[in-house]
Amino acid sequence: MTATTSPAAAPETPSPLTDVTRDEASLRRFLHGLPGVDQVGVEQRAAGLATRSIKKEAKRWAIDTAVSMVDLTTLEGADTRGKVRGLAAKAMRPDPERQDCPRVAAVCVYPDLVETAVEALAGSGVRVASVATGFPAGRTSREVKLADTRQAVEAGADEVDMVIDRGAFLEGRYLEVFEEIRAxxxxxxxxxxxxxxxxxxxxxxxxxxxxxxxxxxxGGDFIKTSTGKVSPAATLPVTHVMLQAVRDWHERTGELRGVKPAGGIRTTKDAIKYLVAVHEVAGEQWLTPELFRFGASSLLNDLLLQRRTQVDGHYSGPDYVTVD
Incomplete structure (x- = not known):
């Protein structure tokens, strides 16, 4: 695997798939006409790719790439402005003693804390993401969901993480889910x-x-596995299926969309397994924070420890990094 530059913006042309969303019947026919997923096959491939090792000289690049893909997240009822400021400081300088350590991709917070994050990250290049639409359950009216989204954007959020109505989806009300995402x-x-x-x-x-x-x-720019509040959250086989989707979407439309596994990814070893999956399933073009993210906080701590091991030649204990 090698580093890659950010892709060009998707072409501004009408999607050739527009007709499939004109009514419920057309959308259902399209979605149920997609090739079925071979459960055994996808799980075996995910397990096989997870055993791949990368050369020692490539491990440092993989660690730095993973750091740059982290959405550093705090989504607790007890979150405070002080906690968000501390998270922002860590996002900008993950390892204060290592000036060459990359910044993370974004800090993700609730809508009412977006303004604090924006102020703390001003000029840093780290994006501010906000969950919205009644996160994590999404059990509220569309009016409230849209107000939630507008609150985040008006406060300065660069990115919004919405939850779909899983009840509507599981009942087969696909057009309703589609229209809500569009709104x-x-x-x-x-x-x-x-x-x-x-x-x-x-x-x-x-x-x-x-x-x-x-x-x-x-029109989603990214598809994301999980809120991190439900188990199981991110898994390699599920991420494989989602990577196949964005790869196939690109082949059909020319548009590049991203994938974000979130929840349960805690170690450098785990992160590298996901990077291998990105490279092998979607392609090298997706090995950029513009198209792949990790929704995690504890992951960053292990990445920093392993990075120090690579740089210094010996293991540094957890006292050498800030632990969230």
């Missing part, structure tokens, strides 16, 4: 939209594929 995308304005599928509640890989395509059809 949220419109409310985002210039902010990027990450669509959380909550794959742990979708039950099957076929549903993950259908939900991925539904989110892409509706």
């Amino acid at each position: 949220v995308k419109e409310a985002c304005g210039s902010a990027h939209l990450k669509v959380i599928l909550e794959t742990g509640e979708l039950a099957t890989y076929d549903n993950v594929r259908r939900a991925s395509w539904l989110a892409l059809l509706a």
Whole structure:
């Protein structure tokens, strides 16, 4: 695997898939006409790729790439402005003693803390992401979901992470889910939209594929596995299915969309398994924070420890990094 530059913006041409969303019947026919996922096959391939090792000289690059893809996240009821400021400081300088350590991609907070994050990260290049739409359950009216989104964007959020209505999806009300994602995308304005599928509640890989395509059809810039509040959260096989979706979307439309696994990714070894999957399933072009992110906080701590090991030649204990 080698580093890659950020891709060019997607061409501004009408999607050739527009007709499939004209009504419920057309959308259902399209989604249920997608190739079924071979459960055994995708799990075996994920397990096989997870055993791949990378050369020692490439490990430092992999660690730095993973650091640059982290959405440093705090989504707790007890979050304070002070905690967000501390997280922002860590995002900008993950390892204060190592000036060459890359910044993370974004800091992700609740809408009411976006303004604090924006102020703390001003001029740093680290983006501010905000969950919205009644996160994590999404059990509220569309009016409230859109107000939630607008609050985040008006406060300065660069990215919005929305949750889909899993109940509507599982009942087969696909057009309703599609229209809600489109409405949220419109409310985002210039902010990027990450669509959380909550794959742990979708039950099957076929549903993950259908939900991925539904989110892409509706304009999601990223498809994201999980809120981190439901188990299982991110898994390698599910991420494989989602990477296949964005790869196939690109082949059909020419548009590049991203993937964000979130929840349960805690170690450098785990992160490298996901980077291998990105390279082998979607392609090298996706090995950039513009198209792949990790939704995590504890992951960053281990990445920093392993980075010090690579640089210094010996293991540094957890006392050498800030622990969230």
